[in-house]
Amino acid sequence: MVPRLAKTWYIEYPINFLAHQLKSFFSRYFYFMKNFLLSTCGIILITNFLFGQIKRIDTTLKIGNVGYRIICSNKDTLTNEVDVRPIGFEHEAHESRMYVHGRIIRAEIDDLNGDGSPDLMIYTILGTRTWYGNAYAIVSISNKSFAVVGLPDVQLDAKYRPGYRGHDEFSLLEGKLMRKFPIYKDDDKDVPTGGKRIIQYQLTGSEDNGFKFKIQQSFETK
Numbered sequence: 001m002v003p004r005l006a007k008t009w010y011i012e013y014p015i016n017f018l019a020h021q022l023k024s025f026f027s028r029y030f031y032f033m034k035n036f037l038l039s040t041c042g043i044i045l046i047t048n049f050l051f052g053q054i055k056r057i058d059t060t061l062k063i064g065n066v067g068y069r070i071i072c073s074n075k076d077t078l079t080n081e082v083d084v085r086p087i088g089f090e091h092e093a094h095e096s097r098m099y100v101h102g103r104i105i106r107a108e109i110d111d112l113n114g115d116g117s118p119d120l121m122i123y124t125i126l127g128t129r130t131w132y133g134n135a136y137a138i139v140s141i142s143n144k145s146f147a148v149v150g151l152p153d154v155q156l157d158a159k160y161r162p163g164y165r166g167h168d169e170f171s172l173l174e175g176k177l178m179r180k181f182p183i184y185k186d187d188d189k190d191v192p193t194g195g196k197r198i199i200q201y202q203l204t205g206s207e208d209n210g211f212k213f214k215i216q217q218s219f220e221t222k
Contacts, residue, residue, distance in 0.1 A: 061109040062087060063118040066143055070122065074103045077126055084120075089143045098148050100136055102126030110172045112203040113211070117143050119203070121177065123170045133168025135177065141207050149203065149211045151177075160218065163194050177201040177213065183220065195222045 057072040066088035072080060080100045086093040102124035112119040117140035125131045137149040154160050154168075163183035171178050179201065183194030199218045205211040 057082075057104045057107075059107060060087065061107055061120060063109055063111075064088075066118050066140075067109060068118075068120045068138060070104070070107060070120070072104050077102055080104070080124070082122070084138055084146070086140075086143075086146060089140075089145075093143070093145050096146070098136075100124050100134070102132070102134055106170075108172050110175050112137060112139065112172075112175055112177070113205075114175065115140075115142070117141075121170070121172060125168075127166065130166055132166035133170060133179075133181075135170050135179070137177075137203060137211070137213070139203065139211050147207070147211055149213065151179075151201070151213055152215075154179075154181075154199075160197065160199065163192075163197070165192070173200075176216065177203070195220050 056074055057070060060069040061067050067086075069085040069087060071083040071085070074080060078101060080103060082098050082100055082104065083095060084098060085095045100122065103126075104122055104124050106123045108121045108123075109118050110121070111117065112121075119140055120138035122136045122138065124134045124136070126134065135151045137151075139147045139149055141147060154164050163185065164181060165184050167181050169180045171180075177200070179199045180196055182192035183197050184192045185194045188194070197218065197220050200216045201213040202216045203211060204214045
């Protein structure tokens with residue numbers, strides 16, 4: 001009887017022990033997966049929330065008595081309709097309608113070409129988790145009318161395209177347009193490790209020849 005009891009205990013103990021270990025393992029596994037999924041969903045929800053906060057735009061920017069009012073519903077990201085209303089211009093300057101790619105997130109006013117008339121920069125983003133920035137200039141022509149000038153596409157430039165995956169940031173510095181974006185190395189997935197690339201643009205041209213942005217200089221930082 002003793003050997004049989006010992007044998008029975010010997011068989012049941014490993015089974016109970018194994019069951020306990022499996023239960024503990026799966027408990028830890030499901031706990032980890034639950035927190036991982038909650039974190040992932042949280043990141044997605046936060047990202048969508050932040051981009052979802054980009055609402056209708058109705059803002060006025062002026063230098064002195066001259067400037068612009070821009071109105072945009074920010075609904076259609078592919079053909080986003082923008083109303084541009086000049087303020088303080090001569091009477092022949094009328095409201096104009098233009099279309100931009102992406103949602104408007106910000107605008108700045110400055111004299112971009114040194115003619116003494118205020119110009120407007122409009123910044124947009126297209127996409128959510130991987131988003132691309134763009135910029136449009138509203139250039140005053142002697143405060144009588146204005147022209148719309150787009151920015152060169154980085155993805156079409158062989159010099160600046162390597163490592164570019166969007167996440168553009170724009171700002172004005174003494175009438176110059178500054179563009180900054182992270183550089184992705186070939187083996188980078190979500191986190192860029194190549195530093196930052198900064199491009200400085202100058203608005204050139206005239207009413208007769210047309211306006212365009214020209215790259216003045218560029219540099220990279222860590």
